[in-house]
Amino acid sequence: MIIMRELDDPRLTGLPSITRVKVSEDLATADVFVTVMGTEGKQTAALNALKHSAGMMRSRLAEMMELRQVPYLKFRLDEELKKEREVLDLLRKIQEENEAKGKSEEPSGEDEAKGTVQEEKDEG
Numbered sequence: 001m002i003i004m005r006e007l008d009d010p011r012l013t014g015l016p017s018i019t020r021v022k023v024s025e026d027l028a029t030a031d032v033f034v035t036v037m038g039t040e041g042k043q044t045a046a047l048n049a050l051k052h053s054a055g056m057m058r059s060r061l062a063e064m065m066e067l068r069q070v071p072y073l074k075f076r077l078d079e080e081l082k083k084e085r086e087v088l089d090l091l092r093k094i095q096e097e098n099e100a101k102g103k104s105e106e107p108s109g110e111d112e113a114k115g116t117v118q119e120e121k122d123e124g
Contacts, residue, residue, distance in 0.1 A: 009053065011046055011048060011049035012049050013038065013042055013046070015037070016034045016036045017034060017035050017036075018033070018034055019034065019035055019081060020033045020078070021033070023071055027067070027069050027071050028071055029071050029073075029074055030071040030074065031076055032073055032076070033076050033077070033078035033080075034046075034047070034050065034075060034076070034078060035077070035078050036077070043077060047075055047076075047077055050075040051075050054073040054075060057073055058070055058072065058073055
């Protein structure tokens with residue numbers, strides 16, 4: 001909510017989505033993984049804006065939550081989603097190639113008829 005309501009940074013053109021947060025055992029740091037829609041340049045700009053605002057967000061979290069220690073926020077682009085998307089794209093491409101290959105290998109009705117006639121001649 002802090003990102004949506006309180007950050008007024010022109011570098012945040014696409015709405016960043018927090019995909020996961022990994023907090024250290026001692027609660028000293030929190031790795032905040034985000035995705036940002038847009039080009040690589042827009043993603044980098046948004047990440048820099050979030051990193052720049054990390055101190056303010058930590059202060060707001062301290063006000064909102066009753067924790068003895070609020071972790072330092074480290075923003076990172078979530079590369080796992082990008083990798084998942086690439087794998088899915090590759091699988092889709094393989095499926096399309098297999099479907100196209102299957103269609104090109106199917107014999108036409110004329111070819112099947114010739115094969116059947118040839119088999120009958122060989123047997124007789």
